[in-house]
Amino acid sequence: MSQTEMELSGPGVAQRSRTVKKKLWGGLRQQWKLLGLFEIDQQHEFYGLTCMMKEGLSAAVQNTIDNPLPDELSDTDYKMEVTQIHKDFRMETFAGPVFASLRRSLGMTEKEYQHSLSSSGCYLQFISNSKSKADFFLTNDKRFFLKTQNKREVQFLLSNLRIYMEHLERYPHSLLVKFLGVHRIKIPHQRKKYFIVMQSVFYPDDRICARYDIKGCELSRWTEPAPEGSQVIVVLKDLNFEGQFITLDQQRAWLVRQVEIDTAFLQQLNVLDYSLLLAHQPLHQDERHQSLSFATLIMRTKKSVNAGSSPTHEGTPTVPGVVPEEDSTLLVSETDTGGLTECHIMEMHGASGREDAASHHGESSRFGADSAELREFQAQNRRLLPNFKNPLHVIDGPEHRYFVGIIDIFTVYGFKKKLEHLWKRLRYPGQSFSTVSPPAYCLRLCQWVQDHAK
Secondary structure, eight states, X not given: OOHHHHHHTOHHHHHHHHHHHHHHHHHHHHHHHHHSEEEOOTTSTTHHHHHHHHHHHHHHXXXXXXXXXXXXXXXXXXXXXXXXXXXXOEEEEESXXXXXXXXXXXXXXXXXXXXXXXXXXXOEEEOOSOSOOOOEEEOTTSOEEEEEEOHHHHHHHHHTHHHHHXXXXXXXXXXXXXXXXXXXXXXXXXXXXXXXXXXXXXXXOTTOXXXXXEOSOOTTOOOOOOOTTOOOOOEEEGGGGTTOOBOOGGGHHHHHHHHHHHHHHHHHTTEEOOEEEEEEEEOOGGGTTOOOOHHHHHHHHTTSOOTTOOTTBSSOOSSSSOOOGGGTTOOOOHHHHTSOOXXXXXXXXXXXXXXXXXXXXXXXXXXXXXXXXXXXXXXXXOOOOOSSSSGGGEEEOSXXXXXXXXXXXXXXXXXXXXXXXXXXXXXXXXXXXXXXXHHHHHHHHHHHHHHHBO
C-alpha cells in the first residue's frame, strides 16, 4: 500500500501500519542486541549510510595517494579540511596529512587501508552494552572500527591532535587507541554525521576467548556472560574479571609503566571515563616458551623503534613497519629476551653489528648517557614486539596472548561531570563509581593494572 492509499484509507490504517513496522524493527534490534556483531546487508537501516561511507573514504584515501605527504607536518596540515562532492552526499576529511602520517608510521600502506575500508564485503555493526549513543561499525575484515561522534568530541580530538601525535612520537608503543581518520558526511535533508576511524584493538579476533572493558571501579561493572558454547559476543566488565590475572612474567613491568604513562597523558587532557580494553586467547603449543633464534630475534626487533625517527617526518617509522636493514641491531633488554643482551647480538652479528650498535649509541647520546630520559626511553620503547598483525596492542605471556588498548578518551571533566560526581557520592556512599576527577581516575586504573598483572 502506498502512502497516498494509506492516507485515503484513513489515519487509523496508516498509524497501524507504522506501529507494525515499528514493532518488527524493534524485534529485529532486540535480536541484534543478543548477537553483538552482525552484517549490515541491504535490509539494514544503516546500509545506505555505510555504502556512502565506503565510497567517501575510498576517495579520501585516494586523494592522499595522489598527493604525497610533506617531509614535515605544518600547522596547515593540522587545520586542513578537504571536501569531496559525490552524487548523493559530501564527505569532509579533517587533518588528512596528519592521519596519513600516523598510518604510515604504523607500517600501513594507503592502498591496504583503502582496501579494508572500501572492500566489497559489507560493514559489520557492533551493538555494545555501552551507554554511548554512538553507532559502531567494523570493516568486513574487522581491522578498523568506525564510530560516530558528536561535534564536541571531534573538536576536542582535533584541538589536541598535535599533543596526541607528540605522545605517540615519544612513546610509540603507547596503548592509546590509534585514530586513523576524522570525517564528516553530509546527506541532503539529514543532519551532518561526524565519525572517526580507529585501529581495532581486538584484531585479529579469531580465537579470542573473552573481552573486557575495564574502568577500575565497581558500580554497574558486571555484565551477564553469554551462555556457554554460545557464539554471542559480550564485552564483560571489571567485576567479571575478579579472581583472574594478566600473566605476563617479564613484560609485566612494561605494561604497568606504559599504563601509567598513557593515563598521566589523559590526566593532562582533563579527561575521565576512558576504558582499558582487554582480551585474551590461549597460545598454540608451538608458541609457548619458544626459544628465539637470532634470525627471529632480528625480525621481531626490527619491529621495535629507532631512537632518531619521528612519525611526523618522512624517515623511518617509529612503530611497527618497515625498518631499514642497518637498524637490525637495536638494543634489546635482558627482560625482553630472556638474557640476550646487546653484547650477544654483536657477537653473533660480527663486526658490522658492533659498528651499527655504535652508530645507534651515537644517535641515542643526545639523551645523555646516564640520563633518566634515556633510561625511560629504553624501558618503554624497547619492548620485543610479537611477530603478529597487530603488535602494538598485543602482549604475549607464557600461556596466553593478551590484546590491550585504551579507548574512549573524549569525556572532559567539566561542570556537568563534577555535578554528576557529587550526586553519585551522595547516592552511592562507600562505592567506587566511574565519575571521579581525572587524577583519581588515573590512579585507580593504574592500581587495577598493578593488582591484576603478574
